[in-house]
Amino acid sequence: EPEVTQTPSHQVTQMGQEVILRCVPISNHLYFYWYRQILGQKVEFLVSFYNNEISEKSEIFDDQFSVERPDGSNFTLKIRSTKLEDSAMYFCASRTNSEKLFFGSGTQLSVL
Amino acid sequence: AQTVTQSQPEMSVQEAETVTLSCTYDTSENNYYLFWYKQPPSRQMILVIRQEAYKQQNATENRFSVNFQKAAKSFSLKISDSQLGDTAMYFCALPARPPLVFGKGTRLSVIA
Numbered sequence: 001e002p003e004v005t006q007t008p009s010h011q012v013t014q015m016g017q018e019v020i021l022r023c024v025p026i027s028n029h030l031y032f033y034w035y036r037q038i039l040g041q042k043v044e045f046l047v048s049f050y051n052n053e054i055s056e057k058s059e060i061f062d063d064q065f066s067v068e069r070p071d072g073s074n075f076t077l078k079i080r081s082t083k084l085e086d087s088a089m090y091f092c093a094s095r096t097n098s099e100k101l102f103f104g105s106g107t108q109l110s111v112l
Numbered sequence: 113a114q115t116v117t118q119s120q121p122e123m124s125v126q127e128a129e130t131v132t133l134s135c136t137y138d139t140s141e142n143n144y145y146l147f148w149y150k151q152p153p154s155r156q157m158i159l160v161i162r163q164e165a166y167k168q169q170n171a172t173e174n175r176f177s178v179n180f181q182k183a184a185k186s187f188s189l190k191i192s193d194s195q196l197g198d199t200a201m202y203f204c205a206l207p208a209r210p211p212l213v214f215g216k217g218t219r220l221s222v223i224a
Contacts, residue, residue, distance in 0.1 A: 033212075037155075042203070042216045101147075105154070105155075106155055
C-alpha cells in the first residue's frame with residue numbers, strides 16, 4: 001500500500017536554528033497537510049496546501065513557518081528560527097479528493 | 113465551529129474482551145465523515161475506521177466497529193476480542209475547516 005514518507009524520523013536542533021522537515025506524499029494525492037502534536041496533547045492542524053499554494057493555515061503557522069513543494073514529489077515544512085516550544089512530533093498528511101487522510105510516521109523535533 | 117469531545121482520557125480492557133470508546137462532536141455540516149485514528153507508542157497515526165454521515169449503516173473493519181448516532185452526534189468505537197497490539201491512543205476526528213479536528217484522545221491499555 002502506498003505510504004506518506006517523512007524524513008528524518010528524529011531531528012535535534014539548537015534554539016534559533018532553521019530546520020526543514022521533509023515529506024513525500026502519496027504520488028497521486030492532491031492535498032497536503034502538516035500537523036503537529038506536542039507530547040501528551042492532541043494533534044493540531046498547521047497548514048494545508050493545494051494547487052501549489054497554501055489553502056488554509058492555523059494561528060500556530062506564523063511567519064516563522066513556511067511550506068514548499070519544490071518539485072513534483074517533496075513537500076517541506078521550514079521553521080526559520082526554532083523555539084523551545086516548537087518541540088513536537090510533526091506529521092505530514094495527504095489525500096486525493098476523498099476525505100480519507102493518510103499520515104506519515106512523523107518527525108520528532110527536539111529543540112534544545 | 114466544529115468540535116470533537118472524547119470524555120474518557122484512559123481506559124483498560126482485558127485481552128479478548130470488548131471495549132467501547134466514546135466520542136461526541138458538533139458540526140453544522142449535513143454531509144461529513146468521521147474517523148477513528150490509532151496512535152501506538154511509535155506515535156504513527158493509523159486510520160482505523162471511517163463513517164460517512166449519510167450512511168445509516170455502521171461501519172465495520174474486522175474487530176473494529178462504530179456506533180454512529182447522527183441525531184445525538186455520537187460516534188463510539190467498539191473493539192472486539194481486544195489484543196495486546198490494540199494498546200494505543202485513539203483519536204476521534206472530524207473533517208472541518210481547518211481540515212480534521214481531533215479529540216484529545218483516549219489512552220487504551222489492553223491487559224494480558
